[in-house]
Amino acid sequence: MRSVTPILAVLIMAAAVSGCDKKPDQSKSSDAAGDKAKQAALEAKLIDAKPGDTIAIPAGTYHLDTSLSLNVDGVTIKGEGMDKTILNFKGLVNGAEGMLVHASNFTIEDLTIQDTKGDALKINEGENVIIRRVKTEWTNGPATSNGAYGIYPVQIKNLLVEDSVAIGASDAGIYVGQSKNIVVRGNRAEQNVAGIEIENSSDADVHDNTATHNTGGILVFNMPNLPVPGHSTRVYHNHSVDNDTGNFAAKGAAVASVPAGTGVIVNSNREVEIFDNDIANNQTANVIISSYFSTGYMNKTGVSDAYDPYPEAIYIYGNRFAGGGDSPDGLDLKTLKVAMFGLTGHIPDILWDGYVNQAHLVDGKLDPKRGLCVDNGDAQVLNADGPHKYANPGVDKATYACALPKLPAVSLTGPLAAENGKS
Amino acid sequence: MRHALFSLVACGLALVGLGGCDRSPPQPKFFAESNPEKLSDWGVVAASGGRLVLGNGVVPYDLATPLFTDYAGKLRTIYLPKGTEATYQPANAFDFPVGTIISKTFYYPTPDGADKMSGQVLPALATDTQSGADGLDLKSTRLVETRILVRREAGWQALPYVWNDDQSEAVLMRTGTIVSLTLDRRDGTSEPVTYAVPNVNQCASCHTPDNASRQLAPIGLKARHLNRSFPYADGTENQLAHLTRIGYLAGAPAADTAPRNADWQDQSASLEARARAYLDINCSHCHSATGMARTTGLQLDAGVTEARRLGLCKPPTAAGPGTGDHIFDIVPGKPDDSILPFRLAGTRPGIRMPEVGRSIVHREGLALIRQWIAEWPGECQTE
Numbered sequence: 001m002r003s004v005t006p007i008l009a010v011l012i013m014a015a016a017v018s019g020c021d022k023k024p025d026q027s028k029s030s031d032a033a034g035d036k037a038k039q040a041a042l043e044a045k046l047i048d049a050k051p052g053d054t055i056a057i058p059a060g061t062y063h064l065d066t067s068l069s070l071n072v073d074g075v076t077i078k079g080e081g082m083d084k085t086i087l088n089f090k091g092l093v094n095g096a097e098g099m100l101v102h103a104s105n106f107t108i109e110d111l112t113i114q115d116t117k118g119d120a121l122k123i124n125e126g127e128n129v130i131i132r133r134v135k136t137e138w139t140n141g142p143a144t145s146n147g148a149y150g151i152y153p154v155q156i157k158n159l160l161v162e163d164s165v166a167i168g169a170s171d172a173g174i175y176v177g178q179s180k181n182i183v184v185r186g187n188r189a190e191q192n193v194a195g196i197e198i199e200n201s202s203d204a205d206v207h208d209n210t211a212t213h214n215t216g217g218i219l220v221f222n223m224p225n226l227p228v229p230g231h232s233t234r235v236y237h238n239h240s241v242d243n244d245t246g247n248f249a250a251k252g253a254a255v256a257s258v259p260a261g262t263g264v265i266v267n268s269n270r271e272v273e274i275f276d277n278d279i280a281n282n283q284t285a286n287v288i289i290s291s292y293f294s295t296g297y298m299n300k301t302g303v304s305d306a307y308d309p310y311p312e313a314i315y316i317y318g319n320r321f322a323g324g325g326d327s328p329d330g331l332d333l334k335t336l337k338v339a340m341f342g343l344t345g346h347i348p349d350i351l352w353d354g355y356v357n358q359a360h361l362v363d364g365k366l367d368p369k370r371g372l373c374v375d376n377g378d379a380q381v382l383n384a385d386g387p388h389k390y391a392n393p394g395v396d397k398a399t400y401a402c403a404l405p406k407l408p409a410v411s412l413t414g415p416l417a418a419e420n421g422k423s
Numbered sequence: 424m425r426h427a428l429f430s431l432v433a434c435g436l437a438l439v440g441l442g443g444c445d446r447s448p449p450q451p452k453f454f455a456e457s458n459p460e461k462l463s464d465w466g467v468v469a470a471s472g473g474r475l476v477l478g479n480g481v482v483p484y485d486l487a488t489p490l491f492t493d494y495a496g497k498l499r500t501i502y503l504p505k506g507t508e509a510t511y512q513p514a515n516a517f518d519f520p521v522g523t524i525i526s527k528t529f530y531y532p533t534p535d536g537a538d539k540m541s542g543q544v545l546p547a548l549a550t551d552t553q554s555g556a557d558g559l560d561l562k563s564t565r566l567v568e569t570r571i572l573v574r575r576e577a578g579w580q581a582l583p584y585v586w587n588d589d590q591s592e593a594v595l596m597r598t599g600t601i602v603s604l605t606l607d608r609r610d611g612t613s614e615p616v617t618y619a620v621p622n623v624n625q626c627a628s629c630h631t632p633d634n635a636s637r638q639l640a641p642i643g644l645k646a647r648h649l650n651r652s653f654p655y656a657d658g659t660e661n662q663l664a665h666l667t668r669i670g671y672l673a674g675a676p677a678a679d680t681a682p683r684n685a686d687w688q689d690q691s692a693s694l695e696a697r698a699r700a701y702l703d704i705n706c707s708h709c710h711s712a713t714g715m716a717r718t719t720g721l722q723l724d725a726g727v728t729e730a731r732r733l734g735l736c737k738p739p740t741a742a743g744p745g746t747g748d749h750i751f752d753i754v755p756g757k758p759d760d761s762i763l764p765f766r767l768a769g770t771r772p773g774i775r776m777p778e779v780g781r782s783i784v785h786r787e788g789l790a791l792i793r794q795w796i797a798e799w800p801g802e803c804q805t806e
Contacts, residue, residue: 118773147743170744252739254739293806297738
């Protein structure tokens with residue numbers, strides 16, 4: 001190839017000098033006109049959509065300069081396959097997201113949304129939503145300037161996200177916010193700050209996903225000041241391995257506080273079950289259980305009194321842990337690790353920041369129903385003693401040897417009921 | 424063609440009869456279902472004789488503090504069918520009858536002697552824009568688009584019309600478009616404007632006050648925005664009083680007891696009132712308890728009293744790179760450490776706020792919000 005390039009260049013220059021340069025220009029402008037026409041046709045389909053319609057988007061790469069939006073219930077958007085139908089928003093000037101949907105009974109499948117400036121696919125409020133075989137990607141790899149969220153359903157009742165791929169989000173690859181009755185299965189998330197995040201949501205099953213090379217693999221969070229707090233999430237039968245990407249979120253983003261190299265992290269959420277997962281080689285810790293106090297954002301003025309910053313009723317059992325904890329992120333954790341486990345040691349599989357809600361103590365101890373319970377072979381818990389600035393950390397297993405009532409499986413309802421049990 | 428011919432003939436007859444070409448104003452026409460291709464078919468505004476003229480019974484109005492749209496000037500009009508009236512609401516948009524047609528024409532002054540279609544435009548500043556009471560003089564005016572918001576049986580519908588190159592007609596462009604302009608800042612500098620005419624679905628991204636119902640609604644036609652005087656052709660009058668007097672509005676209280684937002688540029692109003700009015704009109708169509716941005720917990724409508732909801736020491740929810748590396752929406756006394764002005768100062772999609780309707784920074788609006796934050800006492804004390 002190298003020897004060919006100069007010849008080509010000479011030929012092109014010769015063509016330009018002899019006045020033959022019009023042709024490439026024309027084809028370029030006709031490409032642009034073609035893109036504009038395709039974009040307008042797609043926008044028109046979305047504007048004119050009627051309930052029951054399927055909007056098919058043929059294979060090809062579409063260069064769009066405007067955000068696409070849909071406001072009609074009962075529509076399916078269907079490409080010809082991830083990596084075949086590609087919506088590229090690198091040139092976007094109008095709007096923020098790639099695709100913005102306000103609709104119920106909505107299905108999107110078999111396409112890629114790429115290089116958006118804001119979020120890639122945002123579905124804001126509705127019920128009965130399926131996101132299947134959708135890929136969201138920032139092709140330049142991890143960068144703070146990438147959009148925040150890849151696949152971003154928020155305020156959805158009855159939601160299935162499956163067999164999708166999310167790469168390079170500067171916040172979360174797959175982010176389920178303020179939703180209820182959720183199944184997230186069979187997805188792959190890599191090189192995001194957070195691979196998969198369930199936030200302020202309840203009744204979620206997150207299973208059979210792969211989260212790798214993110215900053216944090218799978219997150220279950222509650223943020224303050226939002227209409228609903230979340231609870232009841234099961235994280236099971238996932239692979240959360242080799243999450244090793246440095247945290248590239250902008251400061252202030254909820255996930256900016258996630259230490260690089262975390263397999264599963266629960267923050268300020270309750271009734272979370274983590275079981276039957278392969279969680280390995282996450283260099284800060286395979287699992288972190290933490291409170292909002294550890295994020296650095298807690299303050300009395302800007303955080304609602306109604307907000308519960310403590311993680312409670314967390315049950316970890318039957319996971320396969322391996323490696324990890326050998327190179328924690330952040331000075332506090334690095335110092336802690338070296339002091340407790342030596343240069344070649346590692347942080348135990350489960351790291352807890354040690355914050356306890358004093359209002360929930362019974363005879364000086366946390367009400368067992370609200371505690372952290374671990375039944376996971378040799379896995380130990382490091383209580384980092386965050387409330388005392390890491391002064392008296394301790395490693396223990398016996399303290400956490402308890403059980404909590406198991407959460408029921410999530411059952412999708414209505415038009416999504418047929419999806420239960422498939423995988 | 425037949426229409427044009429007919430007009431010519433009609434005009435010729437008028438010339439003969441009256442010794443002058445008397446152009447009668449357009450007659451508004453409500454389309455209950457179909458969407459006419461030409462703006463003039465609606466009969467609410469039309470280019471005629473070097474002016475943008477208003478149709479019969481079409482009433483212009485203005486807002487105490489307007490939404491910023493890349494320094495465009497705006498001529499707003501409303502038309503109600505004969506014998507109908509809107510019902511006053513204290514906080515929300517008034518209830519309008521089926522057949523109501525609202526229009527908003529976006530335009531720029533152009534430099535003296537410049538080709539109007541060269542793309543060179545001037546910011547429409549309050550001091551030199553036309554009131555619109557008698558339409559607009561188009562001599563040095565570039566018309567960009569006119570948006571129609573029409574109340575049909577099924578609800579409101581939004582339709583964008585884009586003005587043609589000879590500025591004689593605007594045509595329906597449901598998929599929106601981008602208009603490239605160069606804004607002469609009048610201070611020796613200029614900047615490119617990527618003016619975005621929204622597509623029909625994007626219209627809904629602002630005109631949906633309740634994200635759950637997803638019903639469209641007007642934004643500006645609320646008591647607090649309208650409660651100011653307007654220089655009508657037959658004299659200056661408070662807009663609520665005028666709309667009541669002409670039979671367009673029922674149930675409005677006396678203007679001095681109705682809600683009133685400040686004019687953001689009125690130096691006699693308090694900084695607080697001016698900043699809140701600015702945030703209300705520019706942000707609260709999404710940032711309210713029911714709007715599309717209710718997911719963020721940030722609420723900027725005029726009725727909010729809790730400082731935390733306005734963003735005081737509030738951690739962002741889903742801002743991503745929109746934080747600008749700041750950890751709270753508003754840090755009192757510190758605009759440089761606050762997310763809110765960072766987003767007003769942003770132009771990149773995904774960073775800038777509002778998400779649609781602006782491609783360049785509103786310097787004066789940003790300065791107002793920065794000053795408001797700078798003068799806010801206290802601090803954010805993290806635990």
